[in-house]
Amino acid sequence: MMQAITRLFALLVLVASLSVAPVAAQDDTAPADGTASVETGAAAGEIERLTAGESPAAQLAATVKMPGSAPDYEAWARAAHRAEQALDASRASNDALQSLRSEMSQWRDRFADARAENSVRISTLRNQIGALGPEPAEGESESPAVARQREILQNQLELVETPVLAAQIAHARADDIISQIDILLRSRQADTLLSAGPSPLNPSNWAATASDINRTFHASIREVRANWLAAANRQQIRNALPAVIVLTIVGLALLLRGRAWSGRLGDRILRRTKWPSRGVWGFLLSVVQMILPIFGVLFLLVAVNLSSVFGVRSEVVVSSALAVLASVVLARWLGIRVFGRGDADWEILSLTSTARTEGRVEATFLGLAYGLHGFAKDVAEADNYSDATIAIIELPILILAGVLLVRIGRLLRAHAVEAEPEGEERAPFRDRLLSLGGRALILGGISGAALAVLGYGALGQFIIYALAGSIALIGVLLILHVLFVDLYGLIAGKSLDESQDALTPVLASLIVLIASTPLFALIWGARTTDMREIWKAVGEGLSVGDTTITPASVIFLIVIFAIGYGITKLIQGMLTSTVLPKTRIDVGGQNAITSGIGYVGYFLAAVVAITAAGIDLSSLAIVAGALSVGIGFGLQTIVSNFVSGIILLIERPISEGDWISVGGNMGIVKDISVRSTRIETFDKQDVMIPNSDFISGTVTNYTRGNSIGRLVINVGVAYGTDTRWVHQILTEIVQDHPLVTVNPAPQVGFMAFGADSLEFQVRAVLSDVGMILIVQDELNHQIAERFAKEGIEVPFAQRDIWLRNPEVLRGEGNKPAKDGGSGPAGGGDSATSKPVRDLPKDYDEGAGEAADGDGD
Helix, strand or coil: CHHHHHHHHHHHHHHCHHHCCCCCCCCCCCCCCCCCCCCCHHHHHHHHHHHCCCHHHHHHHCCCCCHHHCCCHHHHHHHHHHHHHHHHHCCCCHHHHHHHHHHHHHHHHHHHHHHCCCHHHHHHHHHHHHHCCCCCCCCCCCCHHHHHHHHHHHHHHHHHHHHHHHHHHHHHHHHHHHHHHHHHHHHHHHHHHHCCCCCCCCHHHHHHHHHHHHHHHHHHHHHHHHHHHCHHHHHHHHHHHHHHHHHHHHHHHHHHHHHHHHHHHHHHHHHCCCCCHHHHHHHHHHHHHHHHHHHHHHHHHHHHHHHCCCCHHHHHHHHHHHHHHHHHHHHHHHHHHHHCCCCCCCCCCCCCHHHHHHHHHHHHHHHHHHHHHHHHHHHHHHHCCCHHHHHHHHHHHHHHHHHHHHHHHHHHHHHHHHCCCCCCCCCCHHHHHHHHHHHHHHHHHHHHHHHHHCCCHHHHHHHHHHHHHHHHHHHHHHHHHHHHHHHHHHHHCCCHHHHHHCHHHHHHHHHHHHHCHHHHHHHCCCCHHHHHHHHHHHHHCEEECCEEECHHHHHHHHHHHHHHHHHHHHHHHHHHHHHHHHCCCCHHHHHHHHHHHHHHHHHHHHHHHHHHCCCCHHHHHHHHHHHHHHHHHHCHHHHHHHHHHHHHHHHCCCCCCCEEEECCEEEEEEEECCCEEEEEECCCCEEEEEHHHHHHCCEEECCCCCCCEEEEEEEEECCCCCHHHHHHHHHHHHHCCCCECCCCCCEEEEEEECCCCEEEEEEEEECCHHHHHHHHHHHHHHHHHHHHHHCCCCCCCCCCCCCCCHHHHCCCCCCCCCCCCCCHHHCCCCCCCCCCCCCCCCCCHHHHHHHCCCCC
16 A cells, blocks of 8 residues: 555655756665764774873864764764675665665764864964964974974864774765765666566466466455455454545545546636636636546555454555555546647647547556556566566557657647748757657657567566656646746736747746756666765765865855845945936936946955855866966957956946947947947948957047037039128128027138139037937028029039940941041041031030040
């Protein structure tokens, strides 16, 4: 019965993986056998030698933990010798080795505690010796007082370190013995899996198998009849009968009707809710629907135990059968939650309605096969079945489980094909993982059944049932991910699509996945002692120099840094919203102060967190030196940009909101970070410029300190226009614009005599240079309108184009000239024989050629 209850609770733990945590380290504080507190001969002799005639040492011995409080090293030596002999012989059973390992683990824990004794006093003595300075080199001497004090302190240090050294040596020996036991057990486990047993297809073993099953059945009935008729049990049965009847009725009611009752209640609740609360309530109600039948099974198990009717063999049969029911209930719940119903609000797998129904049925029958495997295993152990009988009984169960794994694997593959995105987009990681899992289930289901047929029943069972357990745990993780999405939508008030695309549910699922790693390891054959060893190693931490980094110190570091980070953000917010706006500091200076406070706060938070976590940064000096060399060679650009960013924040040649031009890029400064500066161009494009460009290059800041800027407009008028009148018109126009400053006043200059026009230039200082394009547009319109009204012509360049050989372009070739000569050969010039248009009567051919001598 206890085996069935254990397996039942293991299944419950698998489903209740909401807060899966690594297996805790073993806490064995009970003392080992025969651990009387006595001294070892070596330790006692050493102490006597050190304390003889030394009153300071004698005084010290009264204030520190002496070897008298240390473990019993003589008993330890006997236990270690016995364990080493058992390892050398390799004949002890697995149970005996497990017991021996537990004993060695208790000794090791005691030695670990002993290693920490006198740590404070040892540290104090070492600091005192260090304060005396380094020991004199060979040939040198020091004052007698210092030498005497150094000798006293050294003797005291040896005195307090003696039990610590003894504990360290014993701890190393115990740890080595435990490692050897683990290696031997893993080796035996591998040999068991890879060894061939009797073939279940051998007909000579079938009769013995039928006889064993028949013996178990009839022996169980005889046990029940004998216990019922025994006079010694009648009073006990009569006393327990009311409780047994009540437990049986309640257990059967919960097992048979608990799901229906909770389902009706859940329907009422779900009809009144919407997503995301509907999803959360749906999960909780489904858990209740699963828990009630499980409690029914537990009540029935308790009733069986209290009835006093069942014997050892019959109790194993009945309790194992009830455990099969529990396995079916759990598997059915997993199938419903993973594959879903037609009216379900959730969808974990993209499958058709028929495929969903098939998945639920196959998951339920896989739970049945898993439960039957446990039933057969318990009964075989209770009745001591032969290997041939076990192989024959397990074969049909194993084949059933293998077929179900293959069919479930096909469903996972079908989901991957159905959910595959169109085009070149890659499928999500979850779908690719499920596709890979589907292939593994198909391969494992076929190979496991084939191995069992060939006689490798242990290996076949290991493959199939490990895959079944793994797919069940993966199903639990998928269910939890859907729950996290619903909870995020409920808490954050997000829609379903936003919740599915959010990072928080993914991180929560990732944490649960990492925490479930020990469960996967246990499913695939790892022992709980292996998990404890790993957890113990993790708890002891990683040693870097004289510093040991443990998970607790890392968590403490993160918490302290988070507190410092939050305080820094709080101070920045206070400065930004309350203090700095009341000062006369410009916006750029306020941002620089806020950023500087942030960098200082983050640095102090990191230093305080590292110091509080007990991490000694001095031990990382060599690593820091190596990193500095790497920075000097490989990270020059990054460091240069970082330093330039700090200079920009301190000197503030540019600030957020400034209009600048640097390296051919012009725009408004939006953000200054320690590595780069982001500007927004007038095309609404973000350009990231390295900070070093601002320090080493030329930067034009149009709005530094003020928004005043100058506008220059060039204007041309035709020759013959009254220049004084043009000057007056331009001056009036520019002076009348409201954004043009009075002091300095705008200026109009007659700049030059151009090739086609008289060139004027309007120069005006604007109160807001950001409006320069608008002002330029308005002034150009006003100048054009005023010139048109005053009859002032704005000239433009005009050109006449002549072709030297138009007849060639017409395809006429060279024609004879009027004087009888041929074209160019006769000395004629075809460039003047046929112009593009008729020439004026007073046109001078020589002038035309001179004006257009370049053929343009």
